[in-house]
Amino acid sequence: MEVRTTTKGRELAVSLRGELDHHAARDAVTAIERAAEAALPSKLTLDFSGVTFMDSSGIAVAMRAMRRMAALGGMTALVNVPPQAKKVFDAAGIVCRAKEETT
Amino acid sequence: MKKKPDNYIAVEFLSRSVNEGFARAAVAAFAAQLDPTLDELGDVKTAVSEAVTNAIVHAYPDALGKIVLRAGVYNGNVLEITVRDWGRGIADVEKAREPLYTTGGEERSGMGFTIMESFMDKLVVRSKPDKGTVVTMKRAIAPRSGRK
Numbered sequence: 001m002e003v004r005t006t007t008k009g010r011e012l013a014v015s016l017r018g019e020l021d022h023h024a025a026r027d028a029v030t031a032i033e034r035a036a037e038a039a040l041p042s043k044l045t046l047d048f049s050g051v052t053f054m055d056s057s058g059i060a061v062a063m064r065a066m067r068r069m070a071a072l073g074g075m076t077a078l079v080n081v082p083p084q085a086k087k088v089f090d091a092a093g094i095v096c097r098a099k100e101e102t103t
Numbered sequence: 104m105k106k107k108p109d110n111y112i113a114v115e116f117l118s119r120s121v122n123e124g125f126a127r128a129a130v131a132a133f134a135a136q137l138d139p140t141l142d143e144l145g146d147v148k149t150a151v152s153e154a155v156t157n158a159i160v161h162a163y164p165d166a167l168g169k170i171v172l173r174a175g176v177y178n179g180n181v182l183e184i185t186v187r188d189w190g191r192g193i194a195d196v197e198k199a200r201e202p203l204y205t206t207g208g209e210e211r212s213g214m215g216f217t218i219m220e221s222f223m224d225k226l227v228v229r230s231k232p233d234k235g236t237v238v239t240m241k242r243a244i245a246p247r248s249g250r251k
């Protein structure tokens with residue numbers, strides 16, 4: 001799993017690439033927490049467009065990020081979520097934005 | 104008596120997290136003979152990932168142990184997956200299957216069994232404390248037009 005972070009002012013964007021399972025989750029959590037620590041953002045955007053597979057481990061990763069942002073008084077958006085990962089978030093009742101079809 | 108499978112595979116592996124991806128890929132490659140849609144394949148891979156991750160995380164929390172994954176085809180189009188471990192076991196299976204129930208702290212969400220149940224047609228969990236757990240899941244793969 002590849003994690004890329006970009007900070008613009010108080011906005012932190014994290015893009016995830018690859019398979020987000022239990023094996024990859026710890027690295028993803030560490031990378032997100034480290035970036036949040038450094039940026040103290042008021043908004044976190046998690047971009048899932050490069051996520052080729054996700055299981056319930058991804059739910060815990062997203063929830064930890066959301067809790068972290070709530071503690072900072074900020075908000076979190078989950079965007080560009082591919083259909084397979086979206087189905088997993090839906091099962092947990094987590095609101096996320098679907099990946100736009102590229103036409 | 105249970106019908107014989109049309110085909111099956113069985114793989115044994117150690118409870119290392121790197122094998123989660125291997126288990127998904129093995130089942131996906133085996134399921135290809137049923138010509139599943141992308142959605143069907145995604146559901147099956149997700150369910151397999153949940154069962155295998157549980158064996159890795161919960162069955163053997165502080166050791167490495169044996170996991171056996173079996174995938175079979177029955178009645179021409181029913182995919183049956185079994186994940187077996189010889190680990191810690193589950194004292195109260197009914198409770199463990201409830202949504203959000205977890206003993207895994209903040210690294211887990213307690214949604215694994217709920218996902219297996221809703222992504223597959225059938226889920227059976229048999230477990231005995233200190234003996235191990237067997238998770239069996241079934242999913243009928245819809246025959247597609249244009250298939251031989």
Ligand SMILES: Nc1ncnc2c1ncn2[C@@H]1O[C@H](COP(=O)(O)OP(=O)(O)OP(=O)(O)O)[C@@H](O)[C@H]1O
Pocket residue numbers: 056057060153157158161162163188190191192193199200204205206207210211212213214215216217236
């Ligand atoms: N193979 C197993 N061996 C021992 N205990 C298990 C096994 N599978 C599940 N359990 C127990 O059942 C509980 C519920 O499992 P479930 O997969 O639904 O949630 P989780 O693994 O805790 O979280 P998530 O799957 O969302 O990451 C686990 O927390 C664990 O206590």
Ligand SMILES: [Mg+2]
Pocket residue numbers: 056153156157214215216
């Ligand atoms: Mg689980």
